[in-house]
Amino acid sequence: MSGPQLAISNEFMEALARLPKSQRKKVQEFAKKFRADPKSSAINYEKIHNMDDDRVRTVRIDQKYRAVVLHPDQGNTYVLVWVDNHDEAMDWARNRTFEVHPETQSLQILNVEQVQKSLAEAGSREIGSEKLFSHDDETLLSFGVPPVLIPAVRHLESKEQLSQLQTVLPEESYESLVWLAEGESVEEVRRAVGMPISLRDEVPAGTDRGESSSEDQAIAKGQSGRRFHRVSSDDELDRVLAAPLERWRVFLHPHQRQLTERSFAGPALVLGGAGTGKTIVAMHRARQLALKLQNNHKVLFTTFTKNLAENVRYVLKTLCGDEFNQIDVQHIHDHAMSWLRPSGQFSVGSDDDLALAWDMVAVDNPTNFETDVLREEWFYSHAIKGVTSREEYFRLSRIGRTPLLSRRDRAAVWKSFELFEESLRLAGKTHWIGIVSKAAEYARKVPSPIYRHVIVDEGQDFTASDWRFIRSLVRPSQDDVFIVADPRQRIYNEPTLLADGGIAIDDRIHRLQINYRTTEQIRNWATDRSGGGDMSDLCDSSWSEIATHSLFSGPDPELIESKDLESESVAIAQLIESLKTDFPLEEIAVVVRANWQLKKLKAALTRQQVEHSVLGQNTSDTQGVRLATMHRVKGLEFRCVIVAGLAADVFPTKYRGREDDERAKKQHVITEKNLLYVASSRARDRLYVSTVAGFAKSTFFKTTKT
Numbered sequence: 133m134s135g136p137q138l139a140i141s142n143e144f145m146e147a148l149a150r151l152p153k154s155q156r157k158k159v160q161e162f163a164k165k166f167r168a169d170p171k172s173s174a175i176n177y178e179k180i181h182n183m184d185d186d187r188v189r190t191v192r193i194d195q196k197y198r199a200v201v202l203h204p205d206q207g208n209t210y211v212l213v214w215v216d217n218h219d220e221a222m223d224w225a226r227n228r229t230f231e232v233h234p235e236t237q238s239l240q241i242l243n244v245e246q247v248q249k250s251l252a253e254a255g256s257r258e259i260g261s262e263k264l265f266s267h268d269d270e271t272l273l274s275f276g277v278p279p280v281l282i283p284a285v286r287h288l289e290s291k292e293q294l295s296q297l298q299t300v301l302p303e304e305s306y307e308s309l310v311w312l313a314e315g316e317s318v319e320e321v322r323r324a325v326g327m328p329i330s331l332r333d334e335v336p337a338g339t340d341r342g343e344s345s346s347e348d349q350a351i352a353k354g355q356s357g358r359r360f361h362r363v364s365s366d367d368e369l370d371r372v373l374a375a376p377l378e379r380w381r382v383f384l385h386p387h388q389r390q391l392t393e394r395s396f397a398g399p400a401l402v403l404g405g406a407g408t409g410k411t412i413v414a415m416h417r418a419r420q421l422a423l424k425l426q427n428n429h430k431v432l433f434t435t436f437t438k439n440l441a442e443n444v445r446y447v448l449k450t451l452c453g454d455e456f457n458q459i460d461v462q463h464i465h466d467h468a469m470s471w472l473r474p475s476g477q478f479s480v481g482s483d484d485d486l487a488l489a490w491d492m493v494a495v496d497n498p499t500n501f502e503t504d505v506l507r508e509e510w511f512y513s514h515a516i517k518g519v520t521s522r523e524e525y526f527r528l529s530r531i532g533r534t535p536l537l538s539r540r541d542r543a544a545v546w547k548s549f550e551l552f553e554e555s556l557r558l559a560g561k562t563h564w565i566g567i568v569s570k571a572a573e574y575a576r577k578v579p580s581p582i583y584r585h586v587i588v589d590e591g592q593d594f595t596a597s598d599w600r601f602i603r604s605l606v607r608p609s610q611d612d613v614f615i616v617a618d619p620r621q622r623i624y625n626e627p628t629l630l631a632d633g634g635i636a637i638d639d640r641i642h643r644l645q646i647n648y649r650t651t652e653q654i655r656n657w658a659t660d661r662s663g664g665g666d667m668s669d670l671c672d673s674s675w676s677e678i679a680t681h682s683l684f685s686g687p688d689p690e691l692i693e694s695k696d697l698e699s700e701s702v703a704i705a706q707l708i709e710s711l712k713t714d715f716p717l718e719e720i721a722v723v724v725r726a727n728w729q730l731k732k733l734k735a736a737l738t739r740q741q742v743e744h745s746v747l748g749q750n751t752s753d754t755q756g757v758r759l760a761t762m763h764r765v766k767g768l769e770f771r772c773v774i775v776a777g778l779a780a781d782v783f784p785t786k787y788r789g790r791e792d793d794e795r796a797k798k799q800h801v802i803t804e805k806n807l808l809y810v811a812s813s814r815a816r817d818r819l820y821v822s823t824v825a826g827f828a829k830s831t832f833f834k835t836t837k838t
């Protein structure tokens with residue numbers, strides 16, 4: 133039989149986070165000693181007065197503080213469930229029950245006082261009035277509703293009443309009830325919360341359904357993973373306790389856990405709205421894969437946003453032990469460049485350089501088309517469709533695109549592409565598509581690739597040429613490519629099918645549907661204004677989805693209207709002054725559409741003496757309120773976001789494509805709306821939206837619903 137094991141509970145971390153820093157250090161030291169030998173005579177156990185449950189004791193940390201420990205009758209696990217001042221720790225424990233749920237077999241902790249209050253309230257509701265749930269007891273139990281709370285759930289009449297039970301019910305049951313209350317089917321809800329569709333699937337090997345688990349076994353079962361975590365080393369214990377607020381480091385939703393640990397027969401795609409934990413899943417998965425790697429093999433974690441790559445590298449370093457050395461985190465373009473650097477220096481042309489090269493094509497244009505048409509055709513064929521040769525271009529399907537091109541046209545158009553490349557080359561420049569394609573060529577030639585797995589965050593913004601590069605980095609095999617994406621956050625390119633970049637997803641598609649970042653009010657506001665996007669943007673698959681939900685509420689987003697940009701700056705400075713009492717300045721971000729707006733805002737805040745800094749690529753060494761463009765905040769989050777400078781002629785930006793290209797015009801509007809979605813979905817607690825000179829009434833700003 134193995135020796136004693138230490139587990140920590142989610143609530144323990146919550147309690148730890150509330151302690152003063154100096155005290156946390158003592159708890160950390162204690163936890164290490166405790167883990168080494170919970171039966172040591174140096175551990176000072178105390179029975180809790182007036183509590184019959186012998187499994188629960190307190191242990192002494194110092195003169196003042198006590199931790200509450202649950203030591204199940206069977207098994208060898210000791211669970212730290214709370215930490216507080218002596219008397220408060222005793223009170224906390226006396227007011228809790230620790231039971232294995234008869235259906236889900238997971239260990240649940242209930243607050244007795246809250247349970248009694250909920251039952252009393254339920255009892256006071258009229259019999260016969262319309263109830264929120266008509267499901268039978270068996271169904272409610274299957275979602276982990278504790279038997280004692282079934283009457284309280286049965287008597288609920290509205291979603292508001294349900295939300296009052298949020299802190300009383302175990303997470304999995306509250307989450308499921310929220311969806312059931314929205315009218316979702318039992319099967320859909322089971323799938324979304326990561327429960328087996330049929331309860332039979334959950335029965336562990338060797339046990340019959342109905343046979344109960346010991347508390348020790350229950351700690352490790354499905355839904356318990358949200359509340360308990362077994363610590364495997366002192367190193368891990370240090371890492372976990374050092375960041376008690378960041379509980380996602382250990383307590384994942386069962387669905388998230390599955391996606392981080394399971395194996396896929398090939399490339400897999402995980403879709404989810406903003407804040408559903410895609411990056412968290414991707415980082416945990418990178419770590420899990422790195423832990424299994426042998427020799428010098430590596431995992432590549434890549435993304436389309438430089439700030440995000442920076443953040444992910446930082447977080448992964450603190451999440452991992454030595455396995456971090458086997459994970460490379462790089463923006464896709466930086467990674468491509470690293471393949472080319474040994475063969476010389478490459479200078480990527482600016483938009484102006486590329487425009488100049490197209491102007492050169494116009495001098496001796498081999499086609500009957502304007503260079504605008506040729507430029508768009510070049511980008512579409514090379515980036516969005518991943519064309520790399522004349523032959524591929526002739527085979528390219530252009531359904532729905534204008535102008536129509538005959539075979540002869542295509543030959544001339546291809547000639548214009550060659551002229552463009554040549555004139556760029558003569559100017560000593562290249563472009564990212566070329567860099568990425570060349571890097572792919574090099575990678576394909578490597579006889580024994582170093583990367584075993586590639587993890588892609590922000591997959592919605594990758595082009596087919598990027599996907600081809602990724603495909604060339606890793607041989608087709610189990611768990612080769614794992615992609616997380618949100619089609620509504622596509623802000624750079626046209627929709628790109630993964631298949632066009634050689635990534636075959638088949639049916640390996642999953643969804644994350646719980647928003648952990650923000651309130652339901654902010655989530656709704658942001659989603660209603662997005663330009664849209666769905667799974668079909670990335671792959672050829674249809675799948676009905678159930679709605680995403682946030683599990684917490686807050687104030688509605690607030691609209692601010694100013695008569696012009698000058699008075700808006702003053703209003704924003706005043707708003708920040710008023711927010712200072714509720715939020716540290718570093719947790720407030722002001723987000724605008726254009727770089728020139730940042731300069732204006734910066735000057736105004738300097739005048740008003742509001743400490744601030746403009747977000748560059750490095751997010752860690754800044755101070756005060758963060759100022760950033762909508763593009764720059766992708767992947768980041770702040771407690772309070774002020775989306776500012778929404779004015780006609782500023783947002784949406786002017787469409788610069790061909791006037792007769794309706795498809796491109798539509799794409800432009802979608803992208804701009806998606807930018808508003810990205811910016812506003814960065815807010816965790818509070819969202820302010822500042823509009824100028826009647827912009828709030830514009831059709832562009834109206835919700836997608838209206």
Ligand SMILES: Nc1ncnc2c1ncn2[C@@H]1O[C@H](COP(=O)(O)OP(=O)(O)OP(=O)(O)O)[C@@H](O)[C@H]1O
Nearest residue numbers: 380383384385406407408409410411412648649767
């Ligand atoms: N299991 C979890 N428990 C607690 N918090 C979580 C959990 N999963 C994610 N979060 C939190 O939710 C927030 C959003 O997570 P994350 O950034 O991974 O979402 P995302 O889907 O990548 O968002 P976006 O697409 O908007 O960048 C983060 O603050 C993260 O810590």
